[in-house]
Amino acid sequence: xxxxxxxxxxxxxxxxxxxxxxxxxxxxxxxxxxxxxxxxxxxxxxxxxxxxxxxxxxxxxxxxxxxxxxxxxxxxxxxxxxxxxxxxxxxxxxxxxxxxxxxxxxxxxxxxxxxxxxxxxxxxxxxxxxxxxxxxxxxxxxxxxxxxxxxxxxxxxxxxxxxxxxxxxxxxxxxxxxxxxxxxxxxxxxxxxxxxxxxxx
Amino acid sequence: xxxxxxxxxxxxxxxxxxxxxxxxxxxxxxxxxxxxxxxxxxxxxxxxxxxxxxxxxxxxxxxxxxxxxxxxxxxxxxxxxxxxxxxxxxxxxxxxxxxxxxxxxxxxxxxxxxxxxxxxxxxxxxxxxxxxxxxxxxxxxxxxxxxxxxxxxxxxxxxxxxxxxxxxxxxxxxxxxxxxxxxxxxxxxxxxxxxxxxxxx
Numbered sequence: 001x002x003x004x005x006x007x008x009x010x011x012x013x014x015x016x017x018x019x020x021x022x023x024x025x026x027x028x029x030x031x032x033x034x035x036x037x038x039x040x041x042x043x044x045x046x047x048x049x050x051x052x053x054x055x056x057x058x059x060x061x062x063x064x065x066x067x068x069x070x071x072x073x074x075x076x077x078x079x080x081x082x083x084x085x086x087x088x089x090x091x092x093x094x095x096x097x098x099x100x101x102x103x104x105x106x107x108x109x110x111x112x113x114x115x116x117x118x119x120x121x122x123x124x125x126x127x128x129x130x131x132x133x134x135x136x137x138x139x140x141x142x143x144x145x146x147x148x149x150x151x152x153x154x155x156x157x158x159x160x161x162x163x164x165x166x167x168x169x170x171x172x173x174x175x176x177x178x179x180x181x182x183x184x185x186x187x188x189x190x191x192x193x194x195x196x197x198x199x200x201x
Numbered sequence: 202x203x204x205x206x207x208x209x210x211x212x213x214x215x216x217x218x219x220x221x222x223x224x225x226x227x228x229x230x231x232x233x234x235x236x237x238x239x240x241x242x243x244x245x246x247x248x249x250x251x252x253x254x255x256x257x258x259x260x261x262x263x264x265x266x267x268x269x270x271x272x273x274x275x276x277x278x279x280x281x282x283x284x285x286x287x288x289x290x291x292x293x294x295x296x297x298x299x300x301x302x303x304x305x306x307x308x309x310x311x312x313x314x315x316x317x318x319x320x321x322x323x324x325x326x327x328x329x330x331x332x333x334x335x336x337x338x339x340x341x342x343x344x345x346x347x348x349x350x351x352x353x354x355x356x357x358x359x360x361x362x363x364x365x366x367x368x369x370x371x372x373x374x375x376x377x378x379x380x381x382x383x384x385x386x387x388x389x390x391x392x393x394x395x396x397x398x399x400x401x402x
Contacts, residue, residue, distance in 0.1 A: 004396035013254045021235050022228035023221075031221040033293050035251070036258050036267050043255040046217045047248055050236070053214045054244040057237050061298045066237050068208035092234050 010036070062133075064109030064126050066091050080104045083140040087130065087159060089113055089147060097145060105143070108133065112160055113151035125155075127162060134166045141169045148175065211237070246402065263334075265310030265327050267292050281305045284341040288349060288360060289316055298346060306344070309334065314352035315359055326356070328363060335367050342370045350374065 010032060018028035035042055047198075059065070060072035067073055074080065074094075084105035088094045094107050110125045133139065144159060146152035160170050175193035177186060211233060219229035236243055260266070261273035268274055270354035275281065275295075285306035289295045295308050311326045334340065345360060347353035361371050378387060387395075 007274070009250070009253050009257055010267070013247075013250045016243070016250050017221075019243060020224075020232040022231060023223060027223035030223060030293060032254075033267070033291070034222050036254065037292075039258070039299060042220060043251060045213075047251045047255065049210070049214045049217050050244060050248045050251070052210050053233075053237065054212055054240055056208070056250065057240070066211065066234070068210050071254070073208070090234070090255070091238075092231060095230060131385055162239050 044140060063107045064091070064111060064129075065094055065107060074098075077104075077132055080106055082106060082138050084143065085133065085139045085141070086143045086145050088145050089152065089155075093145065093147075110146075110155065113146065113149070113155040115151045115154075122158065127159070130159070131166075134163055134168055137167075139168055141171060144170060144172045146172075148173075239391055242296055264308045265292070265312060265330075266295055266308060275299075275308060278305075281307055283307060283339050285344065286334065286340045286342070287344045287346050289346050289357075290353065294346065294348075311347075311356065314347065314350070314356040316352045316355075323359065328360070331360070331361055332367075335369055338368075342372060345371060345373045347373075349374075 013035070014025075014028050014032045017031050018025050021026075023031060031082055035046070042139060056068040057066055057178070058070045060070070060075055061069055062071045063077045065072040065074060069076065084103065085108055086094075086097060086105050087108045087110060088097065088112050088124055089112060094109060097103075097107075106132050108126065109193055110127070110130075112125055112126065113121055114120055114122065120192055134142065142159070142163060146156050146158040156172060174195055174197060175190060177183065177190065177194045183191065214236070215226075215229050215233045217257075218224055218232050219226050221229075224232060236247070237310055258267055258270070259267040259271045261268055261271055261276055263272045263276045266273040266275060270277065284292055284398065285304065287295075287298060287304070287306050288299045288309045288311060289298065290311050290313060292310055295310060298304075309327065309331050311328070311331075313321055313326055315321055315323065315326065335343065343364060345357040347357050357373060360388070366370060375398060376391065377398055378391065384392065
């Protein structure tokens with residue numbers, strides 16, 4: 001803010017908020033002001049929620065999800081099909097698939113994708129634990145729900161090779177037109193994939 | 202997230218983050234996950250910064266700015282011109298003008314604009330304290346740095362009337378082409394104002 005016009009305490013709050021994804025310097029300032037203006041109703045609950053989260057949240061030692069339980073709620077859920085494992089890059093992707101509620105499977109969070117350019121190799125991802133889970137023999141299908149990016153697809157190929165000598169089927173998400181999507185705004189790759197994978201009407 | 206896939210502690214954190222301006226439900230989830238992933242380096246400092254801010258930040262009883270001091274750093278700054286008072290709608294606007302560093306004046310934060318449709322009347326804004334400050338006789342110019350919106354201009358007119366019987370000059374910000382702005386993207390009102398207020402080259 002150029003010359004100091006407010007205490008360093010406010011500056012520090014803004015700087016920390018600006019490190020959240022989706023908040024730039026300007027929106028971090030707006031968020032800090034909003035917090036300060038609504039301090040009675042927002043500051044205390046948020047501080048408390050963050051403290052509780054900080055103390056209680058753990059990474060699931062089985063799947064890599066974050067939860068207050070280890071193993072996490074999903075891994076403990078006995079109504080889920082233990083023979084189907086969905087491999088995702090991040091916990092955000094896991095949550096997105098759960099919101100879609102398309103299947104009641106278990107998950108495995110890689111924690112990223114292989115990316116030689118960024119120095120991310122197999123040892124940096126939860127791949128060893130994936131192989132161990134599959135090696136136990138209960139899993140029949142591994143759904144590779146990785147992003148349709150170059151790194152995502154590279155990772156998917158690596159996993160297919162990794163699991164090749166296990167008696168397990170590997171599948172991937174279908175490509176196609178997003179529901180509600182307008183053809184005119186879609187890239188050629190998606191359109192071509194949607195035509196190749198066309199189904200009977 | 203439909204059916205519960207993570208503890209209520211995470212849900213609560215997401216819900217509270219989603220109440221910050223600029224964060225929708227999806228970006229609040231991403232922000233929460235980022236906080237959780239970087240919990241060692243981000244959670245503790247942010248919780249602490251929020252607690253410090255919560256305990257220390259007060260609204261300046263003179264101008265309405267937020268600071269850890271009352272009167273605030275700006276009101277205490279003796280190098281500022283006490284004869285020039287800049288009236289702004291919000292603390293965010295005050296900060297924006299300070300960043301611009303165009304003048305070293307004092308401020309008065311209204312806390313909003315008159316808005317009959319939203320039920321915001323003169324008593325809901327810091328107008329009485331503005332009149333009191335001007336009544337003390339030291340102020341020579343009141344710069345109405347309110348937004349160029351209908352409500353902002355309504356408020357500016359109200360303040361002009363309010364201060365009419367004091368020996369004080371009221372001015373407003375110039376309209377014109379934003380620095381770096383492309384004419385093609387500007388609305389007609391701004392262009393017309395910029396032409397009317399043209400200056401010698």
